[in-house]
Amino acid sequence: MELLVRYRTLFSVSLLLLLRAGISLEQDVGALSLSPLPFIVLHGIGDACRNEGLARFTQVLMVMTGADGYCIEIGDGMSDSFFMRLDKQADIVCEQVKSIKALQNGYNMVGLSQGNVIGRAVIEYCEDAPPVNNFVSLGGPHAGIAAVPLCRALILCRLLDAIIIRLGVYSSYVQNNFAPTGFVKIPTDMEGYYRGCLFLPKLNNELPESRNETYKQRLSSINYLALIKFEADAVLYPADTAWFGFFGANDFRKVLPAVETDLYKEDWIGLKTLDEAGRVAFLSVPGGHLAITEAEMQEMVVPYLLPNFQPSHLPGYYY
Numbered sequence: 001m002e003l004l005v006r007y008r009t010l011f012s013v014s015l016l017l018l019l020r021a022g023i024s025l026e027q028d029v030g031a032l033s034l035s036p037l038p039f040i041v042l043h044g045i046g047d048a049c050r051n052e053g054l055a056r057f058t059q060v061l062m063v064m065t066g067a068d069g070y071c072i073e074i075g076d077g078m079s080d081s082f083f084m085r086l087d088k089q090a091d092i093v094c095e096q097v098k099s100i101k102a103l104q105n106g107y108n109m110v111g112l113s114q115g116n117v118i119g120r121a122v123i124e125y126c127e128d129a130p131p132v133n134n135f136v137s138l139g140g141p142h143a144g145i146a147a148v149p150l151c152r153a154l155i156l157c158r159l160l161d162a163i164i165i166r167l168g169v170y171s172s173y174v175q176n177n178f179a180p181t182g183f184v185k186i187p188t189d190m191e192g193y194y195r196g197c198l199f200l201p202k203l204n205n206e207l208p209e210s211r212n213e214t215y216k217q218r219l220s221s222i223n224y225l226a227l228i229k230f231e232a233d234a235v236l237y238p239a240d241t242a243w244f245g246f247f248g249a250n251d252f253r254k255v256l257p258a259v260e261t262d263l264y265k266e267d268w269i270g271l272k273t274l275d276e277a278g279r280v281a282f283l284s285v286p287g288g289h290l291a292i293t294e295a296e297m298q299e300m301v302v303p304y305l306l307p308n309f310q311p312s313h314l315p316g317y318y319y
């Protein structure tokens with residue numbers, strides 16, 4: 001059973017490669033009658049706003065939409081994205097979105113990989129926050145990942161792997177010190193997950209005794225949720241987690257689509273509410289983790305960042 005996922009090849013690399021491949025910044029953004037809401041970008045593990053790939057990604061989206069974009073940094077970016085607990089990372093983003101004046105009338109959110117669960121935590125937990133309009137999620141581990149993310153090449157990584165394996169992914173030390181273990185959900189150890197995992201069970205309202213209706217209300221109050229899955233994703237296991245799909249308990253063979261999960265059926269976080277109102281798009285691109293082309297961005301990301309987005313702008317993607 002191959003349970004190991006590498007995250008050493010991070011999305012920033014693929015973004016950089018794609019965006020370097022000669023994007024024209026001379027896009028015609030058209031005569032927009034309304035000015036678009038600003039958007040924020042939340043990056044994933046090992047990336048930083050100052051990195052070229054991410055700076056370029058934000059810049060390209062700004063040019064394509066005419067909107068102001070803010071890459072929100074958490075601490076020093078790179079290492080905090082690995083080592084700071086995800087709820088703490090979300091607290092920092094929460095403070096930032098409240099302090100940036102331009103966001104106070106509402107904003108759109110663009111998440112990359114781990115940044116998506118941080119973004120969702122901001123939507124669900126952040127008190128007195130400005131409203132999130134649309135949330136475009138690229139390769140988000142929304143339903144968890146069924147493997148401990150190990151990286152086998154770098155010395156530092158090998159050291160971390162050894163610690164995680166030795167202490168156990170749901171040990172308090174590991175949960176408090178290695179951010180991505182906050183969304184590791186091993187289908188054959190659901191008891192360990194419910195008991196020890198400090199981030200995702202709460203975010204997804206999975207624990208009956210601490211389920212909080214406020215999280216559901218807040219998430220279902222956004223306008224549109226676009227979930228982009230990377231069909232050849234080798235970082236997220238399973239790739240369908242980007243669509244809230246996941247393995248059933250004790251089963252590593254079959255990935256349940258979102259609609260067959262309890263999270264959806266019992267509407268723990270409002271996903272069903274949003275979906276039944278036609279406000280969720282399940283989109284996919286053929287590439288590997290976060291490998292999105294300019295054309296795909298134009299088609300699947302940009303519409304959500306323009307004023308007055310209507311799903312009819314994307315015929316065929318809704319079911």
Ligand SMILES: *[C@@H]1O[C@H](CO)[C@@H](O)[C@H](O)[C@H]1NC(C)=O
Pocket residue numbers: 125212213214215
């Ligand atoms: C649910 O979450 C809200 C917002 O964080 C909080 O104010 C409230 O006390 C929570 N309710 C329960 C029952 O824990």
